[in-house]
Amino acid sequence: MNTDLLKRLCETAGVPGNEHRVRDLILSEIDGLFDEVTTDPMGSLLCKRKADRADAPKVMLLCHMDEIGFLVSHISKDGYLYMQPVGGFDPRNLFSRRVKVCTDDGDFKGVMNPGGKPIHISSAEDRKKIPEVGEFFVDLGMGKKSHDHIKVGDFVVMDEPFLEMGDKFVSKALDNRVACWLGIEAIRALADQGRGAEIHVVFTTQEEVGLRGARTSAFKIQPDIGIGIDTTLSCDTPGIPDKDATTVQGAGFGLHVRDSSFIADRDLVKQIEAVAIENDIPYQRTMLAAGGQDGAAAQQAAAGARAVGIVVGTRYIHTVTEMVAQSDLAAARDILVAYLATFK
Ligand SMILES: [Zn+2]
Incomplete structure (x- = not known):
């Protein structure tokens, strides 16, 4: 497994x-892998x-290609930076963070904190409040x-x-550098198979603010089949009921059936499932009640496409401790290779 590439992407x-x-990093990695x-x-x-x-x-x-982050929106007269988020942050995860501008x-x-007092001089009431994202600022230490x-x-x-810890990877940007990694590593492993399809791997922009780059690139390509590759939730951890787990880590790649942006093509789901079973690739069907991914943009581009999510x-997710199981990532790569190889 090319861990070094995933680390550099993240x-x-x-x-x-x-x-x-x-x-630029992807461009330097894909030399010779594609025709155009x-x-x-x-x-994108x-x-x-x-x-x-x-x-x-x-x-x-x-x-x-994008990760959630911020754009500087104001610099105070004393030199503190205020920001607007680009992507969905839970402010409870933003306290006392090291950041890079x-x-x-x-x-x-820089370091990020919300405006307010430290524990020594704050009241019990102060400490119960959760600031809005816009109340956080960055101190660069240079006034x-x-x-x-x-x-x-x-x-x-x-x-x-x-x-890399245990049998997992942890990073602030696994969403969605795992997909950038998969888009490169799957085509590398495919070698000369799958020549019965014209394959377009698109590294899209601005997904976290509404699938924007995917819309324009899918409109240009007008695919017959669109596969959105992304992270999804794995809530198999303490404090969350089983029914909300979405995925269980180590149980294989997720075959994404539905989220709030799309409903996957029925036949494509069954077809990919059959390829997984035939090749002994572990998988789990997944659904999300809220949230979307780029597969939806491919599905609804121009006159439409059949689409699914891997x-x-x-x-x-959406914290600096995002964690994936190495075996699930390998399964996602393997199903992409096995499915694309069916186009003989
Ligand atoms: Zn994502």
Whole structure:
């Protein structure tokens, strides 16, 4: 398993509208893997592998490059940075975070906290309040000099290293660098199989703010089949009833049947399930009550496509401790390879 690539993908900063560093890393990794590589006006990276015949179906894999983060919206006269979130943060997970502010002139380390008093001088009542995301600020430790380096629109990410622990991976950006990894590693493993389909692997932008890059790239490609590759919830941890688990870690890749953005194509679900069984690839069917993913954009592009999701169950999602099971990630790679290889 190419852990080094996943680590580098996870530790590269890229929030919605600012995916350029991730795109550059992917570009350097996919040398020779595809027949045509282009970047579209929204910044998505479109990678096409030609079929060996003219009437081959178009299969599109969608892998979003962006991670949740912030854009600097205001710099106070004393040099504190205020931000707008790009992506869904729970403010309870934002206290006392180390962050990185990314600018064209380099990156700056900072610490994030909400306005307010420390435990020694706060009241019991103060400590019960959960601040809004907009009440958090970043201190760069340079006071008014922040004005010399930071501009409104610069982006901010959590600053945490990638970890391999037990049989899991942990990172702040597994959502959705696991898909970037899968889009590269599956095509690498496919080698020369699957030439009966025209395969488009698209590394999309701005998924976390509403599947925006997926919409335009799917409109351009007009696939017959769209596969949204992403993380999903894995709530198999204390404090959550079994019925809300969504996925159980270690039980295989997620075959995504429904979320609030789409309902997967019935036949495609059955077909991929049959390929998983035939190849002994562990899987679990999954559904989400809320939340969407790029497969929906492919499904609804132009006159429509058949679509499904291949997902990896992720604990503690949208926190700096996002965790996936290595075996689930391997299963997601294996099903992509096995399914694409059926296009002979
Ligand atoms: Zn995602």
